[in-house]
Amino acid sequence: xxxxxxxxxxxxxxxxxxxxxxxxxxxxxxxxxxxxxxxxxxxxxxxxxxxxxxxxxxxxxxxxxxxxxxxxxxxxxxxxxxxxxxxxxxxxxxxxxxxxxxxxxxxxxxxxxxxxxxxxxxxxxxxxxxxxxxxxxxxxxxxxxxxxxxxxxxxxxxxxxxxxxxxxxxxxxxxxxxxxxxxxxxxxxxxxxxxxxxxxxxxxxxxxxxxxxxxxxxxxxxxxxxxxxxxxxxxxxxxxxxxxxxxxxxxxxxxxxxxxxxxxxxxxxxxxxxxxxxxxxxxxxxxxxxxxxxxxxxxxxxxxxxxxxxxxxxxxxxxxxxxxxxxxxxxxxxxxxxxxxxxxxxxxxxxxxxxxxxxxxxx
Numbered sequence: 001x002x003x004x005x006x007x008x009x010x011x012x013x014x015x016x017x018x019x020x021x022x023x024x025x026x027x028x029x030x031x032x033x034x035x036x037x038x039x040x041x042x043x044x045x046x047x048x049x050x051x052x053x054x055x056x057x058x059x060x061x062x063x064x065x066x067x068x069x070x071x072x073x074x075x076x077x078x079x080x081x082x083x084x085x086x087x088x089x090x091x092x093x094x095x096x097x098x099x100x101x102x103x104x105x106x107x108x109x110x111x112x113x114x115x116x117x118x119x120x121x122x123x124x125x126x127x128x129x130x131x132x133x134x135x136x137x138x139x140x141x142x143x144x145x146x147x148x149x150x151x152x153x154x155x156x157x158x159x160x161x162x163x164x165x166x167x168x169x170x171x172x173x174x175x176x177x178x179x180x181x182x183x184x185x186x187x188x189x190x191x192x193x194x195x196x197x198x199x200x201x202x203x204x205x206x207x208x209x210x211x212x213x214x215x216x217x218x219x220x221x222x223x224x225x226x227x228x229x230x231x232x233x234x235x236x237x238x239x240x241x242x243x244x245x246x247x248x249x250x251x252x253x254x255x256x257x258x259x260x261x262x263x264x265x266x267x268x269x270x271x272x273x274x275x276x277x278x279x280x281x282x283x284x285x286x287x288x289x290x291x292x293x294x295x296x297x298x299x300x301x302x303x304x305x306x307x308x309x310x311x312x313x314x315x316x317x318x319x320x321x322x323x324x325x326x327x328x329x330x331x332x333x334x335x336x337x338x339x340x341x342x343x344x345x346x347x348x349x350x351x352x353x354x355x356x357x358x359x360x361x362x363x
Contacts, residue, residue, distance in 0.1 A: 109313035
């Protein structure tokens with residue numbers, strides 16, 4: 001595997017290469033201090049992954065160039081600080097997000113985790129299993145449209161409101177969810193315009209996503225409603241479990257997407273307990289669908305490994321937050337040994353109390 005770093009730090013790439021070698025991965029790690037150099041090299045030399053330091057000039061231009069010229073190359077960004085908006089603005093251009101505060105070991109683990117995810121989701125048997133399903137969740141088109149609208153820093157509330165109101169079915173579900181205990185705060189939300197104004201654009205976008213993804217009719221409506229409520233609870237919990245340097249909105253969105261596998265009844269294994277190093281097929285199938293929808297790898301990882309977090313290494317991060325949040329929301333076992341390894345197990349009793357309080361208030 002060949003990894004290319006576009007960074008002004010002359011020491012980091014070599015140190016990451018050494019950390020990979022110490023873990024048994026003999027990867028070629030190349031370094032360039034200017035995006036223009038990286039672009040020229042990519043024209044002649046294929047890379048499996050590129051890590052772009054956002055502190056460099058023209059970093060975003062390099063990512064956009066790669067999106068069209070090297071779609072098969074993993075695009076990772078290195079955030080120079082804790083400014084969440086930077087990562088969110090570029091989320092659609094990247095497969096993964098690293099922090100400059102991460103240790104060399106954490107960066108190496110993140111690259112290994114991406115390679116492991118790519119290998120796991122690129123299996124003929126998984127593609128065949130998904131292809132054989134008679135019913136798949138539809139692409140959340142309105143959610144995607146709102147995402148594109150929010151890429152514009154000048155977007156206003158009225159334009160998003162009009163987009164939602166153009167779909168009466170989704171509008172009704174959004175109002176229903178906006179009036180739930182998780183979001184209403186005891187105050188009735190009577191219109192989409194009021195929901196968007198009071199809840200904010202990002203929360204409203206999450207409600208649209210939940211409304212589109214977890215919507216079944218007939219005899220399956222009750223199951224879909226239950227999964228939707230569990231995912232909303234997980235989405236509320238996940239950002240409250242995060243480390244400060246990881247964006248809470250990413251954790252919230254990943255937790256909301258984590259229930260997609262429950263909408264694939266043909267893959268569900270009723271009594272089977274997942275092995276710690278083998279994700280259930282419904283979780284992998286859900287992550288595979290996110291890839292088909294061209295959603296970022298950071299979301300695919302959290303969904304694929306929501307019940308097998310140790311596959312992500314020893315860093316809590318988004319995968320850890322989604323693991324704990326979904327375990328508490330869906331009443332699943334928590335991998336306490338892995339939490340000990342990550343150094344966060346001491347927080348688990350408080351997280352359980354937080355989930356119990358929210359469940360009681362929502363009952």
